[in-house]
Amino acid sequence: MRYAFFPGCVLEGAAKENYIATTAVAKALGIELVEIPGWTCCGASHVQDVNDLAATAINARNIALAEQMGLPLLTVCNTCTLMLRKAKTKLDNGQKDQVNGILAKAGIKYEGTSEITHLLWVLIRDYGLNKLQGLIKRPLIGLKVAGYYGCHILRPPAVMDFEDHANPQSLENLIRAIGAKPVDFAAKLKCCGFHATYTAEPDVIRITGETNQSAAEAGADCIVTPCPLCQMSLDMNQTEGQTAVGCKQEMPVLHLAQLVGLALGLSPEELGINMLIAGRELIKARIS
């Protein structure tokens, strides 16, 4: 299994641990990730606020680079996945000629031959949870995990059509497959507010506090999310969030690849667990 890997800016910056974990997990599973040479920022749900066509065109280039490699494009970020898929949806539904006119100035062409997928979907649809189960070395028996989807892996469903947006089950199925126990919690489909970090900060802090509290009240030992931006929002704001909602319980927030990596028997160091802000020691104690 080979994919054109689109790490996204946040894996180069504030979520390096997810780069480390994703690479380690892919290696352990025998999934080959070939980083796309020359990929650029997907626009992070902001560029369309300046210029919609620019957002589509830069992502048409990103996708075209994967097409040149003859591989499906894999990301590990909800927002990257949405931005790329949104561009692809527009290109495949009438905007292709217009945008190819623009790409021609740069000597590239969008064909429409590469799918855009996310690590979570790959593990479930391409790799298969049975196969994954066969490789588990450290079944996380008894670990109660709150699966937090984040908006952009589900919404809008016209672009993100992997599963039912109102009752998704992929995270729960994955959590079960690695031996842990999914917990149902009220905030499972909520927004982390990341994209309004600078413009609505008090709201963002409170809603992240509410989400962590909701997981704590449901008895979760940790949260897992397929989105590094959600992870950052829930992890980085934790102290302020706790104060805002009056909940003192520390809540580790793991990247998807970190949780899978722990079950595959990788060490916390190999998965960048040390770079989490909240709950590092809780997780280490729980698996030792």
Add this chain to the structure above:
Amino acid sequence: MRKITYKIERFDGVNNFVQEYSFPYQPGKTILWGLITIKDSLDPTLAFTAACRSAVCGACAVRVNGQAVLACETPLDAILERFGDTLTIAPIQNFKVIRDLVVDWEPQAARLAEAKTWLQPRDEFDARKGCRQTAADFKKINTQAACILCGSCASECSKLSANDQDFLEPFTYSKVWKFVADTRDKSAAERIQAIQDKGLWKCMHCAECITKCPKGLAPGEDIARLRQLSIKMGYTGNPGARHALSFVKDIEDTGRLNEAKLQVRTIGLISSIAKFPMALRLLRRGKLNPFHFPGKVKGHEQIQAILKAVRESEK
């Protein structure tokens, strides 16, 4: 016999309580059919609103297991398949509840009126000549014109749920955009100016509104359209616009983001320093490297050619 159960979040004017009703399943029905069945055969005191029963009046929006839907057009079978035979039915969120599933639209109507969401005809029109536009011009605002004011988008809006004092209902932004883009309207500039301090940059991009709208509107995307136009009109002095412009600049300069610069450009150096505790936490865990300046990506000249071509195509 298969039974369906609705657990309804009720309110009698003083107390909130949950009441369970079970009734026999019938195939091919809607959520609204269940409510009517309860009112007709089990409990005439249950209050809900519905008029057209054909997804036109917008009166029947309710939350089913936490998701706003139009009761009259939502097939019961599909929902039962999704959630099983017991459903929780609640009034839509972010509205004041009058009784049971009935909400008060008065405050929202007043907020909508503040945004002056009615046509301000151009001076060339008058009562005799009317106010015509071409079919092609109407097509540009056709989608937004289809809003039935059901409130589903407002019910699930992440920003509105967090704080409605500095944000409007998503449908209001769609209506403002509709008039901004309407060739018969003369007040686009005033409308853009007025929306600046009405939460324009506070939308969280959660896409709940786009997901929940039964009429195919995308208020979140209309917000993006309003933002684009306001940047074009020169409203760039706020953190939201600065943040968005900063992304474009980083992509054009190197292809990738520079997180340290991003923060300073968005909120300014002084506020960045005020964020010190958070930054320190990131630094300490090795997540933020102030000395990381991403070099230009391979094929960077392609990006510049693309962005230049985009600008030229829009001249």
